[in-house]
Amino acid sequence: xxxxxxxxxxxxxxxxxxxxxxxxxxxxxxxxxxxxxxxxxxxxxxxxxxxxxxxxxxxxxxxxxxxxxxxxxxxxxxxxxxxxxxxxxxxxxxxxxxxxxxxxxxxxxxxxxxxxxxxxxxxxxxxxxxxxxxxxxxxxxxxxxxxxxxxxxxxxxxxxxxxxxxxxxxxxxxxxxxxxxxx
Numbered sequence: 001x002x003x004x005x006x007x008x009x010x011x012x013x014x015x016x017x018x019x020x021x022x023x024x025x026x027x028x029x030x031x032x033x034x035x036x037x038x039x040x041x042x043x044x045x046x047x048x049x050x051x052x053x054x055x056x057x058x059x060x061x062x063x064x065x066x067x068x069x070x071x072x073x074x075x076x077x078x079x080x081x082x083x084x085x086x087x088x089x090x091x092x093x094x095x096x097x098x099x100x101x102x103x104x105x106x107x108x109x110x111x112x113x114x115x116x117x118x119x120x121x122x123x124x125x126x127x128x129x130x131x132x133x134x135x136x137x138x139x140x141x142x143x144x145x146x147x148x149x150x151x152x153x154x155x156x157x158x159x160x161x162x163x164x165x166x167x168x169x170x171x172x173x174x175x176x177x178x179x180x181x182x183x
Contacts, residue, residue, distance in 0.1 A: 006119045011169065013124035016088040016162035020049065025121050026090070029161075032117045036109040039102035043110055046093040046147045046155075054091055057143060058084040060134035084131040088160035093132070095153045107156050114159055124164035131158040 001009075030045055048054055061084045065077035076082060085091045094111050096103030115125045134140045135147070135155040147155060 001120050003116070006116045008171075009168070010115055010119045010125075011171065012126040013160075013164045013166060013168060014086040014126055015164070015166040016086060016124065016160065017165045018087075018089055019163045021090045021123060021161055021163075025118075025123065026092075026161075028121070029092075029114045029117050032113045033110040036106065036113045038106040038110070040097075040100050041106075042097035042100040042103045043107045044095040044149055044153050045110075046095065046149070048091045048093065049089065051089075053146065054085050055083070057131070057134060058082070060140055060143060061131060064133050064137060084128070085158070085160045086126055088126070088162040090161040091131070092159045092161060093135075093147055093155050094157045094159065095147070095149050095155045097150070097152050098154050099152050104156055111157055111159055114161075118161060122163070123161060124168075126160040128158050128160065129156070131160075132156065 026047055030047070033045060034041070034043075048057075062077045062082055065073040068074065092114060094107045096107040111127055115127055118125045132155045135144050144155065149155070
């Protein structure tokens with residue numbers, strides 16, 4: 001698959017088969033993630049394949065969403081099938097050193113590399129910020145500790161990763177008025 005095709009065909013998938021992702025595929029994705037443009041390589045990747053831990057994170061996020069008062073979040077959290085990782089067999093938590101400006105941009109670019117490379121490998125992804133809500137809230141320090149992050153690193157995003165259990169829907173058209181040129 002060429003790069004343009006990967007970009008055009010990649011979509012966020014929210015239903016996954018229970019099939020484990022191959023170790024060599026995860027290793028390849030993480031290697032390619034670290035080839036992204038970066039600011040002082042201030043990133044850290046935590047691969048979670050432990051379903052119990054993923055469910056614990058999801059339940060902590062559910063509680064935050066239910067208490068948020070945001071009708072959209074409450075409705076999602078009330079769904080009995082709610083899982084912030086969409087029941088994927090694997091998740092990658094993307095963290096960066098908060099002491100370095102630009103770390104969030106670097107980790108986002110690394111995440112894009114993961115998503116595009118996964119597309120090439122026949123894997124599906126969903127890049128998410130909301131899955132990390134509980135990791136940023138007081139009272140959930142034990143969850144963050146279990147991620148094994150270096151000092152001063154903060155979880156910014158997560159990527160659900162696995163084999164798709166649904167077809168990618170059509171890509172919505174580009175939003176108008178999102179580009180301008182200054183000559």
